[in-house]
Amino acid sequence: MLPKEVFEALQAEHGPDAVFDLHDDAAKDRDPWFQVAPAALVAVCEKLKTDPRFSIDYLECLTGVDYPAKAQIHVVYHLWSYSLLHRVVLKVALPRDEPKVATLSTVWSVANWHERECFDLLGVHFEGHPDLRRLLLPDDWEGYPLRKDYAEKADYHGIPTTRPNPLDLFQIGKAPAKA
């Protein structure tokens, strides 16, 4: 099924408020995508999974993207159907100061770890997630590194996060200081 057809079928089902903003310009968009309202995400994904016209069985990739200029965080879902060999790309736009969206781990189990990673690195809250903890970073890490305005702290529990340039540290290539 072409992305446009998927888009139109979903829009007919869920209404133009839930599914909108199709980008499928062949010259510009390599992977056509459309937006889904955060509130409708789970219903749309259930539909994509169970309807034989779509039969999406594989959540390929879940990516969080920070757009401070728009004050939004986008969560991008790349979906793939093993039986019909087509891809659907959904985006959900969330407010940057309180990014919250329902979990998809009830639809595809693979979402569990992907959502934990996205929570860890971008601070998106996936509501209803069974185990929303930091995944890659330590539990007491502060901040979300993949946000554009993330400023790394100088140390973590006394462990410096930067190291001095060895050329400066060992005075390599410099004349020894005179006593």
Add this chain to the structure above:
Amino acid sequence: MTEVIIASESDEEMRLNMGPHHPSTHGVLRFIVQTDGEIIRKASPDVGYLHRSIEKIGERCTYQGFMPYTDRVDYLAAMFANESWAMACEKLMQIEVPKRAQLLRVISCELNRIASHFGVSLGTTAMDVGAVTPFPYALREREYINDFIEELCGARLTYNYHRIGGVSIDMPAGWEAKVIAWLDHFEKVLPEWDRLITFNRIFVERMANVAVITGAEAVDFGLVGPNLRASGVKWDVRWYDAYSAYPELIRKLGLEIPVGVGQMGTVGDCWDRFWVRIEECRQSVALLRAAFEEIKQYPEGDICGKLPKKLRPEGEAYARVESARGDLGCYVIGAGKDEPYRVRFRTGSFNVMGIIESKSPGLFLADLVALIASIDVVAPEIDR
């Protein structure tokens, strides 16, 4: 991490810390295992020890400058991470890759696949479950491949060989004959390997019917590559989402995707995952021979496509390759600057780690080792 063993309230249950430095965890990987005697109640993976935020690094490099970093995504099969990054950028900027470069990519990737599957995954799987003898045999073959790839691009592990638009350097004179001679040798090694370990009675008893993952579970948890195929799902990016020079080669050879059939037990058990990788090595040998045959039609010359002077694309692209650990996806967003706006790697090892927690209850502690070995995870690919 300080506590090693904690006796919990109940007398029966123990919490054990396995890793992060455990020989069977293939890198730095930690499990918190709750056991009742020898039976696991729950094993929770704790990952992130090798996290270096490659995605953030990507936002600070130029498109071409990021290529050496991609090697570090998976140090046992760096060619594939190179290729997925190159392919995502090519898709984004619509760059044509010359045929000769495509074939050089196939050759380098298939060599790397054998090195990863045979040299590391199969050898260490055998060692993890107690068969030490096969491992040096496997490493011997991997050493040949490392030498070949070193001759090709100067590196043995972190290749940085592919480029956006093609590859960095053509194969040296006489290299092809050497690799083909080794393929002749390697084809004889595979039956020897089967006699030594694959169909060894003790090994089969140890691996068959252990940690069975059904096809439906595998798809639901997003397993990819050999792990998915071992569960009986016929899926390979090289076949169904064809890229590079694979479609012609596969059509010419008439290759079929090897899937687990439960030859020794149940479909999707540890033995099936082991066997699928051996079959893939056989296919890689056939693909390599065909690629060397095919490349003769494209005389030396163009190995890199035409790139614009400045790489400042806008838009986004998702590309994937069939890596040694399965479907390796790369998602890149460009915003008209020298650096990409967002880079994302979606790796096979990361997905498969999610299934361990739900697969572990009821396993023997020793079988967890067999499970980890058979799904062939590499820690930096999980953590990136």
